[in-house]
Amino acid sequence: MIDRKAIEASLYFRHACKRFDPARKLPQEDLHFILEAGRLAPSSFGMEPWRFLVVRDDALKARLRPYCWDQPQITECSDLIIILGRIADPLDPDYYGRMFRRRGLDEARTSAYIQRYENYVSALHSVPGWVSRQCYIAADHMMLTAAQIGIDSCPIEGFEPRKVDKELGLDRKKERSVLLLPLGYRVQEPGPKLRRPFDEVVSFL
Numbered sequence: 001m002i003d004r005k006a007i008e009a010s011l012y013f014r015h016a017c018k019r020f021d022p023a024r025k026l027p028q029e030d031l032h033f034i035l036e037a038g039r040l041a042p043s044s045f046g047m048e049p050w051r052f053l054v055v056r057d058d059a060l061k062a063r064l065r066p067y068c069w070d071q072p073q074i075t076e077c078s079d080l081i082i083i084l085g086r087i088a089d090p091l092d093p094d095y096y097g098r099m100f101r102r103r104g105l106d107e108a109r110t111s112a113y114i115q116r117y118e119n120y121v122s123a124l125h126s127v128p129g130w131v132s133r134q135c136y137i138a139a140d141h142m143m144l145t146a147a148q149i150g151i152d153s154c155p156i157e158g159f160e161p162r163k164v165d166k167e168l169g170l171d172r173k174k175e176r177s178v179l180l181l182p183l184g185y186r187v188q189e190p191g192p193k194l195r196r197p198f199d200e201v202v203s204f205l
């Protein structure tokens, strides 16, 4: 187990980094470690409805920046992770069948699971909304892991998904950008953590 002080330190270390040092690049093994944390994130029914694109090319970052509210993190970061949500039909049996059968359960339990999944997904108000919620969990896995190894990040929702997706050549019927996650190294220390008090946020019943 990691000691509490170390966990607490990384929770305070993580902040939405506004300016990255463009001269500092992440070691490949650190980038891989962070992406692996995203891959291991939990997801509804274990469907992993995501893909992670890593933009390292400066020219592509520069083309994306105007579609991201011109935020400097897009071009100053070392690596720009784009979390894509899988929008393609979640009721495609080839897709969910593969995900359920890998569990190695017997046929009866697999069928029961699939039935519950189909009922749940059919009743969803919004598939993109459901997918996005899970992409955010993967993002947080990556941000916290990055912080634990001294790497900065910034979750970015301030962008125009249609324009970004067009630039990336995505088929928006299949997948869409949900959240951008630049990684790198801060140029200045963040201000104090601004949070509502514990007792305002937490209630014990």
Ligand SMILES: Cc1cc2nc3c(=O)[nH]c(=O)nc-3n(C[C@H](O)[C@H](O)[C@H](O)COP(=O)(O)O)c2cc1C
Binding pocket: 014, 015, 016, 017, 018, 071, 154, 155, 156, 157, 158, 159, 190, 193, 194
């Ligand atoms: C879903 C989401 C979207 C965000 N989008 C942006 C963004 O586009 N640009 C930005 O600079 N910060 C963005 N932030 C960062 C928040 O403003 C920041 O997390 C919050 O103010 C708390 O500050 P801290 O993360 O530094 O503790 C986003 C955060 C989240 C969770």
